[in-house]
Amino acid sequence: MVNIISAGQPTEEAKYEQFMKRIEAGEKIEAEDWMPENYRMTLIKLISMHGISEIMGALPEKEWVPKAPTLKRKLGIMAKVQDEMGHGQLLLRVTEDLMKPLGKTREDILQDLLSGRLKFHNVFHMETKSWGDAGLIGWLVDGAAIITQTNMLDASYGPYARALKRICAEEVFHAQHGEAIILALAEGTKEQRAMVQDALNRWWEALLMFFGPGDAATTGTSKQDTTIKYRIRTKTNEELRQDFFTKYIPRVLSLGLELPDEEMYFDKEDGLWKYQQPDWSKFKEIIQNKGPKSNERLRLREIAYSNNKWVIDALQH
Template structure:
C-alpha cells in the first residue's frame, strides 16, 4: 500500500468517527500535531502548579493550605500522565522538559501572569479551572484515544478542583467588604487573560487538528459555552466585569471580538508575558536541584559487593 492509500484510509477512518492508537499508522502531520498539542497541555499542567504554589503561604487556615497543596499535587500528576502519553508519540520526556525550559515550546497564557493574594486562588480554582474543564471535556471525544483515556481521569479531578475553587469564591463573596474586594480585584486582573485562554477564532479551513478531530470544537464555541455558564454565576454574586464586558443577547452572554485586546496574548505567545521569565527560571531551578534524584532512580539498584 502506498503512503497516499494509507492516508486516504486514515482520513476515511477519522471521518467515520474512528479512533487512533499509538501503534496505528498515522500521517506525520497528525503525529506532530497531536504531540505538540499534548505536550503543550502537559507543560501547562506543570507550569500551572507554580502560581498556586506561590499562594500557599497565604492560605488563611491550615485546612485551606492542605487542600490547596493537594490540588497542586493533582496538577503535577496530570502533567505526569500527559507527558507519558506524549512520549509514546516519539519524543522523550527529558527533551520535552528541556524544550519547555529553553522557551521552545508553549504553555497556557494564564500561567504567564502574576498572583497577588488569596482572591487569585479563588479565580484560578473557579474560573480558570472552569475554563479548562470546558475545553478538556470537549476533548474527551478526541480522535487520539490514549489522550482521551487520561483526560477521563483529569476531568474527574478537575471537577473536584472546580468545587474547591467555588467553595473559596463563595467564602469570599459572603464575607467582609475587604474579602469581597479580594475577589473583585482578582477578577478585574484575570478577566482578559481568561477570555484569551480559549484563543482567537479558529480557522476551520486550515486547522489540521480540527480536520482530524483531535479537537472537536472551535475556540469561539468553547468560549461561548464558558461565558454562558459562568457570567450569570459571577453577576449573581454581585461582582463586576472589566473590559471586555459581556452583554446578554438572544439568550447568550456575548463578548464582541472587537472589544478584545489581543496584544497581551501575542506577547505571551512569544514567551514575553509578565511572569514568563521568572516562572521558567523557577522551574529550571527545581529541575536542576532534583537532577540527583532522577539519576539515582534511573540507575539500576545493586548491592555493594
C-alpha cells in the same frame, strides 16, 4: 484495471485514506497504529503543551499553598496542586509514546520548555497577588479548562481521550474547590468581597485570552482547522469562549460581582455574547514567553532541574 500495489504494501495515500475513514467513523487511534506524520506531530505539539501547562500551571497556585489561611484550605489547595502535577505526568506519558518513533523522551520535552521551543499555556504567565487569585484560578481558570477539555473528550486519539476523561473528572472537583474559596470571600467582609472583585478584574483579560484568538488573523497561525479536521476537537476557540460566558457569567453575577466589561451583553438575535476584545498584542507577547511572570516561572523549573540533577544522575546509577 489491476491494482498491482494492493498485493504488496499499500501506498501512503491509501493508508491516509484508510486512516481518515477510521477517524471519521469515530474509531480511536492507538499509539501503535499507523498515523500520518502531520497527525502525530499535531498531537505531540498539543499534548506536550497541555502536559507542560499542567506542570507550569501548578506554579501560580503553588504561590498560595503555604499561605492558605486555614488548615482546611491548606489541605485543599495542596491536594489540588498535586492533582495538576499528576495530570502533567499522565499527559507526558501519552506524549512519550507518541515521540518514541522519533527517538525522543521526556528529557527532550523539559529541555524544549527551558529553551523556549515548547510553550506553556498563556494563562499561566500571569501574576497572582492575593488569596482571591488562588480561588479565582481554581474556579474560573479550571472552569475554562473544563470547557476546552470537554471539547476533546471524544478525541480521535484514544490515549489522549482516556487521559482527558480522568482529568476532567478531577477538574470538576477543582472548580468546586475554587468556587468554595470564592464563595467564602464573596459572603465575607467588605475587604474579602473587594479581594474577589479585584481578582476578577485583573484576571478578566487572561480569561478571555485563555481560549485563544478567534482566527489566524491575530497571531498569523492557528491549529484550530487541523485539530478539527483530525477529529481531535469539535468546536472553535470562539465557540468555546461563548460556552464559557454562558456557563459562568450568570454565576459571577449571582455572587454580586460586577463584570469587568461594562459593555458586555447577550445578543438574543444571534445568540452570542458581545464583549470587548482583549489586547491581543499582549497575547502575542505572552506566547513568546514575554508575559508578566514567564521568566520567573521558567526559572523555577530550571532550578528544579539543575539543582536536582545529581539526584537524577544517582537514580540512573
